[in-house]
Amino acid sequence: MHLPQQQLGLRIGTMVTEFTATARAHSNIAFIKYWGNRDSGIRLPANSSLSMNLAALHSTTRVTWSEALAEDRLMINEEPAAPAAFLRVRAHLDTLRAELGSTLRADVSSNNNFPMGAGIASSASAFAALTVAATAALGMGLSARELSALARRGSGSAARSIPAGFVEWRAGSADKESYAESIASPDYWPLEDVIAVISRDHKHVGSTAGHAAADTSILQRVRVETAADRLERAKHAILARDFEGLAPVVEEDSNLMHAVMMTSKPSLFYWLPKSLRIMLAVQEWRRQGVKVCYTLDAGPNVHCICGAEDAAAVAARLKELDSDIEVIRSSVGGGAQLLNASDRSD
Amino acid sequence: MHLPQQQLGLRIGTMVTEFTATARAHSNIAFIKYWGNRDSGIRLPANSSLSMNLAALHSTTRVTWSEALAEDRLMINEEPAAPAAFLRVRAHLDTLRAELGSTLRADVSSNNNFPMGAGIASSASAFAALTVAATAALGMGLSARELSALARRGSGSAARSIPAGFVEWRAGSADKESYAESIASPDYWPLEDVIAVISRDHKHVGSTAGHAAADTSILQRVRVETAADRLERAKHAILARDFEGLAPVVEEDSNLMHAVMMTSKPSLFYWLPKSLRIMLAVQEWRRQGVKVCYTLDAGPNVHCICGAEDAAAVAARLKELDSDIEVIRSSVGGGAQLLNASDRSD
Numbered sequence: 001m002h003l004p005q006q007q008l009g010l011r012i013g014t015m016v017t018e019f020t021a022t023a024r025a026h027s028n029i030a031f032i033k034y035w036g037n038r039d040s041g042i043r044l045p046a047n048s049s050l051s052m053n054l055a056a057l058h059s060t061t062r063v064t065w066s067e068a069l070a071e072d073r074l075m076i077n078e079e080p081a082a083p084a085a086f087l088r089v090r091a092h093l094d095t096l097r098a099e100l101g102s103t104l105r106a107d108v109s110s111n112n113n114f115p116m117g118a119g120i121a122s123s124a125s126a127f128a129a130l131t132v133a134a135t136a137a138l139g140m141g142l143s144a145r146e147l148s149a150l151a152r153r154g155s156g157s158a159a160r161s162i163p164a165g166f167v168e169w170r171a172g173s174a175d176k177e178s179y180a181e182s183i184a185s186p187d188y189w190p191l192e193d194v195i196a197v198i199s200r201d202h203k204h205v206g207s208t209a210g211h212a213a214a215d216t217s218i219l220q221r222v223r224v225e226t227a228a229d230r231l232e233r234a235k236h237a238i239l240a241r242d243f244e245g246l247a248p249v250v251e252e253d254s255n256l257m258h259a260v261m262m263t264s265k266p267s268l269f270y271w272l273p274k275s276l277r278i279m280l281a282v283q284e285w286r287r288q289g290v291k292v293c294y295t296l297d298a299g300p301n302v303h304c305i306c307g308a309e310d311a312a313a314v315a316a317r318l319k320e321l322d323s324d325i326e327v328i329r330s331s332v333g334g335g336a337q338l339l340n341a342s343d344r345s346d
Numbered sequence: 347m348h349l350p351q352q353q354l355g356l357r358i359g360t361m362v363t364e365f366t367a368t369a370r371a372h373s374n375i376a377f378i379k380y381w382g383n384r385d386s387g388i389r390l391p392a393n394s395s396l397s398m399n400l401a402a403l404h405s406t407t408r409v410t411w412s413e414a415l416a417e418d419r420l421m422i423n424e425e426p427a428a429p430a431a432f433l434r435v436r437a438h439l440d441t442l443r444a445e446l447g448s449t450l451r452a453d454v455s456s457n458n459n460f461p462m463g464a465g466i467a468s469s470a471s472a473f474a475a476l477t478v479a480a481t482a483a484l485g486m487g488l489s490a491r492e493l494s495a496l497a498r499r500g501s502g503s504a505a506r507s508i509p510a511g512f513v514e515w516r517a518g519s520a521d522k523e524s525y526a527e528s529i530a531s532p533d534y535w536p537l538e539d540v541i542a543v544i545s546r547d548h549k550h551v552g553s554t555a556g557h558a559a560a561d562t563s564i565l566q567r568v569r570v571e572t573a574a575d576r577l578e579r580a581k582h583a584i585l586a587r588d589f590e591g592l593a594p595v596v597e598e599d600s601n602l603m604h605a606v607m608m609t610s611k612p613s614l615f616y617w618l619p620k621s622l623r624i625m626l627a628v629q630e631w632r633r634q635g636v637k638v639c640y641t642l643d644a645g646p647n648v649h650c651i652c653g654a655e656d657a658a659a660v661a662a663r664l665k666e667l668d669s670d671i672e673v674i675r676s677s678v679g680g681g682a683q684l685l686n687a688s689d690r691s692d
Contacts, residue, residue: 219605222568252609259565259605263598269626273619280615 018066019104021137025128025161026333027057027114029193029295029303031238031250032231033257034156034169036214036224043156044178046214047227048171050234051160052305053186053333054193059122060339061110061129063137069105076110076126088208092127092154096134099150106134114328123207127154128161128336136338147336148179156211164335166238168231186332189241192311194292194304196318197326198274207298213264223256243307247286247293250305254295261298272300274322281321290314364412365450367483371474371507372679373403373460375539375641375649377584377596378577379603380502380515382560382570389502390524392560393573394517396580397506398651399532399679400539405468406685407456407475409483415451422456434554438473438500442480445496452480460674469553473500474507474682482684493682494525502557510681512584514577532678535587538657540638540650542664543672544620553644559610569602589653593632593639596651600641607644618646620668627667636660 028051036046072090074081081089093106108130112122131151135142142150144162148169152159160167163182166189172178214220230249237245261268271279275296282294282304291307292314306314308331315327374397382392418436420427427435439452454476458468477497481488488496490508494515498505506513509528512535518524560566576595583591607614617625621642628640628650637653638660652660654677661673 218568218572219565219602222564226564248611251613252611255605255608255613256565259601259609262601263605265594265598267597267601267629269622269629271622273623273626276615276617276622277619280619283613283615 016066016068018064018068019137019139020062020064021133022060022062022339023129023132023136023336024058024060024339025125025132025158025336026053026055027059027122027125028053028157028160028167028333029305030157030160030297031234031246031295031305032227032253033297035257035260036211036220037156038171038173040212042175043152044173044175045156045169045171046220046224048231049157049160049169049227050183050231050238051157051167051169052191052193053161053165053167053335054330055186055333056328056330057112057114057125058333059110059112059125059129061108061126061133063130063133064107065102065104065134065137066107067104069107072105073107074110075108077112078109088154089130092130093134095153096131096150100135100138100140102138108134123155124157124161127151127158130154131158132162132336132338144335145179145181146176148181149176151336152178152180155207162336165332168235182335183235184238186334189238189332190308191332192306192308193330194306194311194314194318195328195330196278196302196304197328198272198278198300198302210261210264210268210298213268214260216265217260217263219256219260219263223260227253243291246305247291250293250295251283258296270296270298270300274325275300275302278302278304278318278321278325281317285314285317290317362412362414364410364414365483365485366408366410367479368406368408368685369475369478369482369682370404370406370685371471371478371504371682372399372401373405373468373471374399374503374506374513374679375651376503376506376643377580377592377641377651378573378599379643381603381606382557382566383502384517384519386558388521389498390519390521391502391515391517392566392570394577395503395506395515395573396529396577396584397503397513397515398537398539399507399511399513399681400676401532401679402674402676403458403460403471404679405456405458405471405475407454407472407479409476409479410453411448411450411480411483412453413450415453418451419453420456421454423458424455434500435476438476439480441499442477442496446481446484446486448484454480469501470503470507473497473504476500477504478508478682478684490681491525491527492522494527495522497682498524498526501553508682511678514581528681529581530584532680535584535678536654537678538652538654539676540652540657540660540664541674541676542624542648542650543674544618544624544646544648556607556610556614556644559614560606562611563606563609565602565606565609569606573599589637592651593637596639596641597629604642616642616644616646620671621646621648624648624650624664624667624671627663631660631663636663 030051032050034049128151148159148162160180165186166184169180291310376397378396380395474497494505494508506526511532512530515526637656
């Protein structure tokens with residue numbers, strides 16, 4: 001290999017060790033929401049949550065640990081990351097280094113196939129893919145539970161993007177106990193998420209700040225205290241493939257999270273007028289017999305959870321409601337996966 | 347007096363006794379909401395509430411108790427009342443008859459100068475005026491407290507339309523203890539309610555049914571438990587004429603009531619997309635320094651509570667936001683008043 005003298009720098013005459021791996025993880029949509037932490041330092045959540053992975057939305061992340069790097073580097077969607085994103089990823093790399101006993105720096109390149117910061121959890125898929133790639137590159141044979149718990153440290157909901165299909169994240173009361181597991185495979189029940197994308201703007205208050213504000217709402221305690229009951233109802237409905245059982249609890253849980261947000265101090269409104277218009281329309285469509293219910297994350301986009309047989313009709317009705325609404329459809333997604341791994345010396 | 351024979355009917359040769367009075371009462375807008383009852387039979391509320399009377403919105407009600415009537419009669423805005431309204435008024439007349447020891451039937455004519463059932467409490471002003479007129483016609487010299495407690499039996503928030511200005515309704519734990527009193531006169535603080543009327547449609551779920559649903563929300567208990575604290579904060583802000591202190595607690599309390607509504611089973615959404623648009627705009631205007639905050643009752647209209655000096659600007663901004671929005675402005679109103687009374691035998 002011939003490199004111009006100046007590019008070799010300090011590496012002249014040394015062996016440069018690099019470890020690379022690439023992983024892909026899907027986004028997920030929560031039916032029972034994660035909002036607020038009992039320990040924000042390690043993202044130990046206030047309550048257990050339940051979600052469905054989204055096949056159509058994923059992050060693909062390549063991590064190269066290298067002796068040649070003096071500091072971590074991060075590219076997102078082929079561009080150098082903004083400082084806030086870089087600092088959050090570096091903090092997660094610090095967590096991984098501490099866990100894995102490594103001092104190497106990493107070159108990270110992550111690509112999402114969907115807009116970031118618009119209420120579709122890019123951090124979930126990104127931190128899940130990052131965690132899988134980063135640990136695989138170092139040849140650590142971690143279990144799915146260990147990966148889920150580690151991914152959680154980077155972004156809480158990333159814990160749920162490790163297992164496949166329908167996923168339960170048990171809150172736990174200690175770092176290693178707080179991980180997600182699959183309750184049903186992607187093909188167990190053909191649901192679809194028909195996402196009404198209302199805004200691609202970056203949300204005004206990010207999830208991390210929002211989680212920190214959760215306890216300023218007088219409603220957070222009762223939301224947390226009753227979450228286990230809703231989770232059991234939702235889980236039971238999924239396992240029974242009972243859409244009529246699932247719909248009201250999914251909408252109630254979404255409304256509860258947004259009620260907490262709106263009554264936080266200061267109040268956080270993630271709904272836009274168009275979000276509410278779609279929510280009211282979805283309720284009306286369900287009264288008309290369409291298998292559909294809504295749920296919203298920390299953003300204005302409305303996730304219309306449908307029976308697969310009704311997904312095309314729901315997408316068409318959304319367009320009819322407002323032709324400006326961009327619609328993304330997704331079936332149930334699999335778990336995080338390693339795309340390739342190599343370690344090399346050169 | 348000469349009447350054709352057939353019109354005299356059974357009254358031939360008898361003395362017909364009639365007692366008539368007319369009263370006027372104002373609507374009110376709650377800063378701390380009444381939602382849910384601890385005893386729905388006598389409308390004993392779950393929590394104390396706080397409101398401001400609205401000078402521009404009133405009901406004028408004439409009651410004639412007459413021996414000549416075989417049953418009660420009700421005209422609203424010069425038309426025979428719909429059955430639901432008639433039954434509710436007759437039930438209140440039954441309450442008054444029992445309290446006053448009378449068996450006479452009443453001819454009631456009530457006129458509102460504002461749309462009914464659009465989230466502007468027509469029942470509050472109507473039942474307050476009805477109670478004052480009905481008792482005055484019989485010459486009962488009831489105290490303001492007694493009138494407030496009686497009006498409450500017809501419509502909870504009517505209790506608050508008896509006293510003047512800024513009004514506190516203490517929940518109490520028994521019928522006679524649950525009445526409203528003025529905490530400050532109408533001229534104590536020149537606030538205005540700039541009402542964005544979004545819909546004149548009759549609301550899909552009336553307040554009485556909504557109150558009954560309150561306990562089906564897991565949020566109602568904490569809303570009720572913490573209402574006294576918010577009431578104290580709002581009262582303190584009013585007495586100190588402190589708009590910056592009043593605004594966040596008024597919006598929080600409105601958001602809490604609507605959170606309870608949305609999470610009732612089945613869920614009740616009174617907000618429309620346009621309501622939310624105005625709420626978000628109001629928050630933005632306040633950040634820009636305008637003295638304004640929002641509150642919504644059981645309907646889509648947005649009450650923009652303003653410092654009087656900012657009311658014209660708020661009205662103009664609402665029109666700018668959407669020229670279809672009808673704007674009603676109201677200063678702080680007085681208490682219920684008797685317009686005239688007479689008793690006669692003919």
